Amino acid sequence: MSDSLVAPTAAPARHLVSPSDLDLPLVESLLALASDMERQGQSPAQAPLRGRIMASVFYEPSTRTRFSFEAAMLRLGGQVISVESAATGSSAAKGESLEDAVRIIGGYADLIVLRHPEIGAAERAARVSPVPLVNAGDGAGHHPTQALLDLYTIKKECGRLDHLRIVMSGDLKFGRTARSLALLLARYPGNQLTLVSPDELRLGEDVRHQLHRTGVSIRDERDLSAAAAGADVLYQTRIQRERFASVTEYDQVRSVSRVDAALMRRLPEHAIVMHPLPRLDEIDESVDSDPRAAYFRQARNGLFVRMAVLYWLAMGT
Numbered sequence: 217m218s219d220s221l222v223a224p225t226a227a228p229a230r231h232l233v234s235p236s237d238l239d240l241p242l243v244e245s246l247l248a249l250a251s252d253m254e255r256q257g258q259s260p261a262q263a264p265l266r267g268r269i270m271a272s273v274f275y276e277p278s279t280r281t282r283f284s285f286e287a288a289m290l291r292l293g294g295q296v297i298s299v300e301s302a303a304t305g306s307s308a309a310k311g312e313s314l315e316d317a318v319r320i321i322g323g324y325a326d327l328i329v330l331r332h333p334e335i336g337a338a339e340r341a342a343r344v345s346p347v348p349l350v351n352a353g354d355g356a357g358h359h360p361t362q363a364l365l366d367l368y369t370i371k372k373e374c375g376r377l378d379h380l381r382i383v384m385s386g387d388l389k390f391g392r393t394a395r396s397l398a399l400l401l402a403r404y405p406g407n408q409l410t411l412v413s414p415d416e417l418r419l420g421e422d423v424r425h426q427l428h429r430t431g432v433s434i435r436d437e438r439d440l441s442a443a444a445a446g447a448d449v450l451y452q453t454r455i456q457r458e459r460f461a462s463v464t465e466y467d468q469v470r471s472v473s474r475v476d477a478a479l480m481r482r483l484p485e486h487a488i489v490m491h492p493l494p495r496l497d498e499i500d501e502s503v504d505s506d507p508r509a510a511y512f513r514q515a516r517n518g519l520f521v522r523m524a525v526l527y528w529l530a531m532g533t
């Protein structure tokens with residue numbers, strides 16, 4: 217890594233649990249650091265995290281988040297220990313509490329990346345963790361590193377993070393990525409959020425309340441096609457089957473708001489389509505070849521952003 221790579225100077229939060237751990241200067245320096253990581257290539261020569269160990273502890277399935285965190289750590293010269301089905305493949309299966317598991321793992325690793333199905337689990341874990349802990353998704357709570365990589369993608373694709381018209385669609389109630397992203401977008405001036413979801417999947421009052429306090433413009437809209445016509449960014453999300461009590465409840469809302477060829481005709485030429493992935497049928501595969509489909513580029517950006525986050529947390533302690 218070149219000498220020009222400077223760790224963010226803003227006061228570090230020891231843990232990254234929710235968007236409230238990220239003030240604007242810190243967001244900006246992490247995005248700049250991610251961009252440095254991308255420019256320097258995937259394997260910075262100086263391997264700045266050589267000798268450090270990251271534990272990835274996932275109680276819920278993951279492809280992008282776990283692999284990109286692990287790849288990020290390896291590319292920074294660090295090492296990884298991991299459990300990918302912690303609910304059954306760790307002592308959680310014997311009844312060990314999350315807190316005890318984190319206390320123990322924190323004795324072996326220098327950083328912990330945790331995914332858990334319960335809202336608030338990362339906060340509970342961070343309270344007892346002896347080492348920096350990153351929330352890689354806590355149920356329908358938050359997913360701050362996804363929100364950072366979403367910002368990184370928007371900045372790269374649209375050239376700015378302010379004065380944008382962002383349409384968020386799909387499952388805004390359980391969709392932790394949309395919840396976290398809305399809060400980070402509200403830090404920038406002039407952004408307008410249009411929320412498209414069925415009543416059952418409306419963005420929660422907890423996030424709305426925080427958004428109102430920032431003064432960001434929010435509008436609820438039923439018709440995705442109408443909303444898309446005025447969008448700079450269309451952020452589509454998956455209806456999360458695993459969060460519904462029954463298949464019947466899921467089936468009632470699953471097919472709302474599809475992004476397909478007709479919808480793409482309504483979307484401005486300069487706009488982009490994002491999705492945290494995995495996608496089911498809420499984006500038709502025919503959209504993939506449209507240059508405005510940014511979701512695979514977005515997933516790749518996760519590597520650079522997670523390299524930046526790991527570097528910041530490891531160097532800040």
Ligand code: ASP
Pocket residue numbers: 353359391392393453454456492493494
């Ligand atoms: N991968 C994202 C998450 O973990 C979105 C999703 O699962 O639909 O929240």
